[in-house]
Amino acid sequence: MAEQKPDGIDQNPITVALQRVYLKDSSFEAPSSPGIFIGEWGPTVSLNIGSKTSELGDDNYECVLQLTVEAKQGDQTAFLVEIQQAGLFLLRGLAPADLQRALVTFCPQQLYPYAREAVADLTNKGGFPALQLQPMNFEAIAAEAYRRQQAEQATAAGNAAASPEANH
Incomplete structure:
Protein backbone atom coordinates (compact mmCIF):
# COMPACT_ATOMS: atom_id res chain seq x y z
CA MET A 1 0.00 0.00 0.00
CA ALA A 2 1.34 3.42 -0.88
CA GLU A 3 2.14 5.66 2.03
CA GLN A 4 0.16 8.86 2.24
CA LYS A 5 0.93 12.19 3.83
CA PRO A 6 -1.61 13.42 6.35
CA ASP A 7 -3.07 15.72 3.68
CA GLY A 8 -3.90 12.66 1.53
CA ILE A 9 -1.18 13.10 -1.12
CA ASP A 10 0.16 9.77 -2.34
CA GLN A 11 3.91 9.41 -1.63
CA ASN A 12 4.42 6.59 -4.17
CA PRO A 13 2.33 7.44 -7.22
CA ILE A 14 2.09 4.96 -10.04
CA THR A 15 3.89 6.16 -13.16
CA VAL A 16 3.73 4.41 -16.51
CA ALA A 17 5.40 6.52 -19.16
CA LEU A 18 7.04 6.01 -22.52
CA GLN A 19 10.28 8.02 -22.43
CA ARG A 20 11.78 7.35 -25.86
CA VAL A 21 11.15 5.24 -28.98
CA TYR A 22 14.01 4.17 -31.23
CA LEU A 23 14.83 1.69 -33.94
CA LYS A 24 17.53 -0.49 -32.42
CA ASP A 25 18.21 -2.66 -35.46
CA SER A 26 16.73 -3.26 -38.90
CA SER A 27 17.53 -5.48 -41.84
CA PHE A 28 16.03 -5.88 -45.29
CA GLU A 29 17.00 -8.58 -47.77
CA ALA A 30 15.57 -9.26 -51.24
CA PRO A 31 17.62 -12.31 -52.29
CA SER A 32 15.55 -13.12 -55.38
CA SER A 33 15.50 -9.66 -56.91
CA PRO A 34 15.25 -8.56 -59.64
CA GLY A 35 13.70 -11.78 -61.00
CA ILE A 36 11.03 -11.77 -58.28
CA PHE A 37 9.53 -8.60 -59.79
CA ILE A 38 8.54 -10.40 -62.99
CA GLY A 39 5.13 -12.01 -62.99
CA GLU A 40 2.09 -11.84 -60.75
CA TRP A 41 2.66 -10.73 -57.14
CA GLY A 42 0.93 -13.07 -54.66
CA PRO A 43 3.29 -13.84 -51.80
CA THR A 44 2.84 -15.95 -48.71
CA VAL A 45 3.82 -13.82 -45.73
CA SER A 46 4.88 -15.11 -42.33
CA LEU A 47 5.39 -13.03 -39.19
CA GLU A 62 14.01 -1.08 -22.09
CA CYS A 63 11.57 -3.13 -24.13
CA VAL A 64 12.65 -4.44 -27.53
CA LEU A 65 9.94 -5.68 -29.89
CA GLN A 66 11.39 -8.06 -32.48
CA LEU A 67 9.59 -8.69 -35.77
CA THR A 68 10.71 -11.01 -38.54
CA VAL A 69 8.64 -10.88 -41.71
CA GLU A 70 9.29 -13.21 -44.63
CA ALA A 71 7.49 -13.06 -47.97
CA LYS A 72 7.78 -16.03 -50.31
CA GLN A 73 6.67 -16.20 -53.90
CA GLY A 74 6.38 -19.93 -54.49
CA ASP A 75 9.61 -21.42 -53.16
CA GLN A 76 11.62 -18.19 -53.58
CA THR A 77 12.14 -15.69 -50.76
CA ALA A 78 10.95 -12.34 -52.06
CA PHE A 79 12.05 -10.41 -49.00
CA LEU A 80 13.04 -10.81 -45.38
CA VAL A 81 12.61 -7.93 -42.93
CA GLU A 82 13.92 -7.97 -39.38
CA ILE A 83 13.09 -5.10 -37.03
CA GLN A 84 14.05 -4.43 -33.43
CA GLN A 85 11.85 -1.55 -32.32
CA ALA A 86 12.78 -0.40 -28.84
CA GLY A 87 11.55 1.95 -26.20
CA LEU A 88 12.52 3.27 -22.79
CA PHE A 89 9.73 3.12 -20.23
CA LEU A 90 9.40 4.53 -16.73
CA LEU A 91 7.37 2.03 -14.68
CA ARG A 92 7.16 3.18 -11.06
CA GLY A 93 4.98 2.11 -8.18
CA LEU A 94 3.55 -1.03 -9.79
CA ALA A 95 2.99 -4.26 -7.88
CA PRO A 96 5.21 -7.09 -9.23
CA ALA A 97 2.35 -8.78 -11.14
CA ASP A 98 1.28 -5.45 -12.67
CA LEU A 99 4.88 -4.65 -13.61
CA GLN A 100 5.25 -8.02 -15.35
CA ARG A 101 1.97 -7.50 -17.21
CA ALA A 102 3.06 -3.99 -18.30
CA LEU A 103 6.38 -5.34 -19.62
CA VAL A 104 4.69 -8.17 -21.55
CA THR A 105 1.65 -6.33 -22.90
CA PHE A 106 1.66 -2.55 -22.49
CA CYS A 107 5.24 -1.88 -23.62
CA PRO A 108 5.13 -4.00 -26.82
CA GLN A 109 1.68 -2.59 -27.62
CA GLN A 110 3.14 0.93 -27.56
CA LEU A 111 6.04 -0.05 -29.82
CA TYR A 112 4.09 -2.08 -32.38
CA PRO A 113 2.79 0.86 -34.49
CA TYR A 114 6.36 2.09 -34.95
CA ALA A 115 7.51 -1.41 -35.95
CA ARG A 116 4.60 -1.70 -38.42
CA GLU A 117 5.64 1.59 -39.99
CA ALA A 118 9.27 0.45 -40.28
CA VAL A 119 8.20 -2.78 -42.03
CA ALA A 120 5.97 -0.89 -44.47
CA ASP A 121 8.73 1.62 -45.19
CA LEU A 122 11.44 -0.99 -45.76
CA THR A 123 9.30 -3.18 -48.03
CA ASN A 124 8.27 -0.14 -50.08
CA LYS A 125 11.87 1.06 -50.41
CA GLY A 126 12.81 -2.46 -51.47
CA ASN A 137 -3.72 -7.28 -29.18
CA PHE A 138 -0.78 -8.09 -26.92
CA GLU A 139 -3.08 -8.65 -23.93
CA ALA A 140 -4.84 -11.46 -25.83
CA ILE A 141 -1.51 -12.89 -27.04
CA ALA A 142 -0.16 -12.96 -23.47
CA ALA A 143 -3.38 -14.57 -22.17
CA GLU A 144 -3.18 -17.29 -24.84
CA ALA A 145 0.50 -17.95 -24.07
CA TYR A 146 -0.34 -18.25 -20.36
CA ARG A 147 -3.24 -20.64 -21.12
CA ARG A 148 -0.95 -22.84 -23.27
CA GLN A 149 1.74 -22.85 -20.59
CA GLN A 150 -0.81 -23.94 -17.96
CA ALA A 151 -2.11 -26.71 -20.25
CA GLU A 152 1.44 -27.96 -20.94
CA GLN A 153 2.23 -28.00 -17.22
CA ALA A 154 -0.98 -29.91 -16.47
CA THR A 155 -0.18 -32.43 -19.22
CA ALA A 156 3.38 -32.87 -17.94
CA ALA A 157 2.12 -33.35 -14.37
CA GLY A 158 -0.42 -35.91 -15.60
CA ASN A 159 2.24 -37.80 -17.56
CA ALA A 160 4.59 -37.83 -14.55
CA ALA A 161 1.85 -39.25 -12.32
CA ALA A 162 1.00 -41.93 -14.87
CA SER A 163 4.58 -43.06 -15.46
CA PRO A 164 5.63 -46.37 -13.85
CA GLU A 165 8.58 -44.72 -12.12
CA ALA A 166 6.24 -42.34 -10.29
CA ASN A 167 4.44 -45.31 -8.66
CA HIS A 168 7.56 -46.84 -7.07
Whole structure:
Protein backbone atom coordinates (compact mmCIF):
# COMPACT_ATOMS: atom_id res chain seq x y z
CA MET A 1 0.00 0.00 0.00
CA ALA A 2 1.34 3.42 -0.88
CA GLU A 3 2.14 5.66 2.03
CA GLN A 4 0.16 8.86 2.24
CA LYS A 5 0.93 12.19 3.83
CA PRO A 6 -1.61 13.42 6.35
CA ASP A 7 -3.07 15.72 3.68
CA GLY A 8 -3.90 12.66 1.53
CA ILE A 9 -1.18 13.10 -1.12
CA ASP A 10 0.16 9.77 -2.34
CA GLN A 11 3.91 9.41 -1.63
CA ASN A 12 4.42 6.59 -4.17
CA PRO A 13 2.33 7.44 -7.22
CA ILE A 14 2.09 4.96 -10.04
CA THR A 15 3.89 6.16 -13.16
CA VAL A 16 3.73 4.41 -16.51
CA ALA A 17 5.40 6.52 -19.16
CA LEU A 18 7.04 6.01 -22.52
CA GLN A 19 10.28 8.02 -22.43
CA ARG A 20 11.78 7.35 -25.86
CA VAL A 21 11.15 5.24 -28.98
CA TYR A 22 14.01 4.17 -31.23
CA LEU A 23 14.83 1.69 -33.94
CA LYS A 24 17.53 -0.49 -32.42
CA ASP A 25 18.21 -2.66 -35.46
CA SER A 26 16.73 -3.26 -38.90
CA SER A 27 17.53 -5.48 -41.84
CA PHE A 28 16.03 -5.88 -45.29
CA GLU A 29 17.00 -8.58 -47.77
CA ALA A 30 15.57 -9.26 -51.24
CA PRO A 31 17.62 -12.31 -52.29
CA SER A 32 15.55 -13.12 -55.38
CA SER A 33 15.50 -9.66 -56.91
CA PRO A 34 15.25 -8.56 -59.64
CA GLY A 35 13.70 -11.78 -61.00
CA ILE A 36 11.03 -11.77 -58.28
CA PHE A 37 9.53 -8.60 -59.79
CA ILE A 38 8.54 -10.40 -62.99
CA GLY A 39 5.13 -12.01 -62.99
CA GLU A 40 2.09 -11.84 -60.75
CA TRP A 41 2.66 -10.73 -57.14
CA GLY A 42 0.93 -13.07 -54.66
CA PRO A 43 3.29 -13.84 -51.80
CA THR A 44 2.84 -15.95 -48.71
CA VAL A 45 3.82 -13.82 -45.73
CA SER A 46 4.88 -15.11 -42.33
CA LEU A 47 5.39 -13.03 -39.19
CA ASN A 48 7.33 -13.99 -36.08
CA ILE A 49 7.12 -11.64 -33.15
CA GLY A 50 8.74 -11.53 -29.74
CA SER A 51 9.87 -9.10 -27.11
CA LYS A 52 12.48 -8.85 -24.42
CA THR A 53 12.94 -6.43 -21.58
CA SER A 54 15.86 -5.20 -19.54
CA GLU A 55 15.80 -3.37 -16.23
CA LEU A 56 18.00 -0.28 -16.41
CA GLY A 57 17.63 0.92 -12.80
CA ASP A 58 15.62 3.74 -11.23
CA ASP A 59 12.37 2.11 -12.46
CA ASN A 60 13.50 2.45 -16.10
CA TYR A 61 13.10 -0.46 -18.50
CA GLU A 62 14.01 -1.08 -22.09
CA CYS A 63 11.57 -3.13 -24.13
CA VAL A 64 12.65 -4.44 -27.53
CA LEU A 65 9.94 -5.68 -29.89
CA GLN A 66 11.39 -8.06 -32.48
CA LEU A 67 9.59 -8.69 -35.77
CA THR A 68 10.71 -11.01 -38.54
CA VAL A 69 8.64 -10.88 -41.71
CA GLU A 70 9.29 -13.21 -44.63
CA ALA A 71 7.49 -13.06 -47.97
CA LYS A 72 7.78 -16.03 -50.31
CA GLN A 73 6.67 -16.20 -53.90
CA GLY A 74 6.38 -19.93 -54.49
CA ASP A 75 9.61 -21.42 -53.16
CA GLN A 76 11.62 -18.19 -53.58
CA THR A 77 12.14 -15.69 -50.76
CA ALA A 78 10.95 -12.34 -52.06
CA PHE A 79 12.05 -10.41 -49.00
CA LEU A 80 13.04 -10.81 -45.38
CA VAL A 81 12.61 -7.93 -42.93
CA GLU A 82 13.92 -7.97 -39.38
CA ILE A 83 13.09 -5.10 -37.03
CA GLN A 84 14.05 -4.43 -33.43
CA GLN A 85 11.85 -1.55 -32.32
CA ALA A 86 12.78 -0.40 -28.84
CA GLY A 87 11.55 1.95 -26.20
CA LEU A 88 12.52 3.27 -22.79
CA PHE A 89 9.73 3.12 -20.23
CA LEU A 90 9.40 4.53 -16.73
CA LEU A 91 7.37 2.03 -14.68
CA ARG A 92 7.16 3.18 -11.06
CA GLY A 93 4.98 2.11 -8.18
CA LEU A 94 3.55 -1.03 -9.79
CA ALA A 95 2.99 -4.26 -7.88
CA PRO A 96 5.21 -7.09 -9.23
CA ALA A 97 2.35 -8.78 -11.14
CA ASP A 98 1.28 -5.45 -12.67
CA LEU A 99 4.88 -4.65 -13.61
CA GLN A 100 5.25 -8.02 -15.35
CA ARG A 101 1.97 -7.50 -17.21
CA ALA A 102 3.06 -3.99 -18.30
CA LEU A 103 6.38 -5.34 -19.62
CA VAL A 104 4.69 -8.17 -21.55
CA THR A 105 1.65 -6.33 -22.90
CA PHE A 106 1.66 -2.55 -22.49
CA CYS A 107 5.24 -1.88 -23.62
CA PRO A 108 5.13 -4.00 -26.82
CA GLN A 109 1.68 -2.59 -27.62
CA GLN A 110 3.14 0.93 -27.56
CA LEU A 111 6.04 -0.05 -29.82
CA TYR A 112 4.09 -2.08 -32.38
CA PRO A 113 2.79 0.86 -34.49
CA TYR A 114 6.36 2.09 -34.95
CA ALA A 115 7.51 -1.41 -35.95
CA ARG A 116 4.60 -1.70 -38.42
CA GLU A 117 5.64 1.59 -39.99
CA ALA A 118 9.27 0.45 -40.28
CA VAL A 119 8.20 -2.78 -42.03
CA ALA A 120 5.97 -0.89 -44.47
CA ASP A 121 8.73 1.62 -45.19
CA LEU A 122 11.44 -0.99 -45.76
CA THR A 123 9.30 -3.18 -48.03
CA ASN A 124 8.27 -0.14 -50.08
CA LYS A 125 11.87 1.06 -50.41
CA GLY A 126 12.81 -2.46 -51.47
CA GLY A 127 10.56 -2.15 -54.53
CA PHE A 128 7.63 -4.14 -53.11
CA PRO A 129 4.16 -2.96 -52.16
CA ALA A 130 4.29 -1.51 -48.65
CA LEU A 131 3.40 -4.39 -46.32
CA GLN A 132 0.72 -3.30 -43.86
CA LEU A 133 0.78 -5.61 -40.84
CA GLN A 134 -2.50 -6.09 -39.02
CA PRO A 135 -2.98 -4.55 -35.56
CA MET A 136 -2.28 -6.90 -32.65
CA ASN A 137 -3.72 -7.28 -29.18
CA PHE A 138 -0.78 -8.09 -26.92
CA GLU A 139 -3.08 -8.65 -23.93
CA ALA A 140 -4.84 -11.46 -25.83
CA ILE A 141 -1.51 -12.89 -27.04
CA ALA A 142 -0.16 -12.96 -23.47
CA ALA A 143 -3.38 -14.57 -22.17
CA GLU A 144 -3.18 -17.29 -24.84
CA ALA A 145 0.50 -17.95 -24.07
CA TYR A 146 -0.34 -18.25 -20.36
CA ARG A 147 -3.24 -20.64 -21.12
CA ARG A 148 -0.95 -22.84 -23.27
CA GLN A 149 1.74 -22.85 -20.59
CA GLN A 150 -0.81 -23.94 -17.96
CA ALA A 151 -2.11 -26.71 -20.25
CA GLU A 152 1.44 -27.96 -20.94
CA GLN A 153 2.23 -28.00 -17.22
CA ALA A 154 -0.98 -29.91 -16.47
CA THR A 155 -0.18 -32.43 -19.22
CA ALA A 156 3.38 -32.87 -17.94
CA ALA A 157 2.12 -33.35 -14.37
CA GLY A 158 -0.42 -35.91 -15.60
CA ASN A 159 2.24 -37.80 -17.56
CA ALA A 160 4.59 -37.83 -14.55
CA ALA A 161 1.85 -39.25 -12.32
CA ALA A 162 1.00 -41.93 -14.87
CA SER A 163 4.58 -43.06 -15.46
CA PRO A 164 5.63 -46.37 -13.85
CA GLU A 165 8.58 -44.72 -12.12
CA ALA A 166 6.24 -42.34 -10.29
CA ASN A 167 4.44 -45.31 -8.66
CA HIS A 168 7.56 -46.84 -7.07
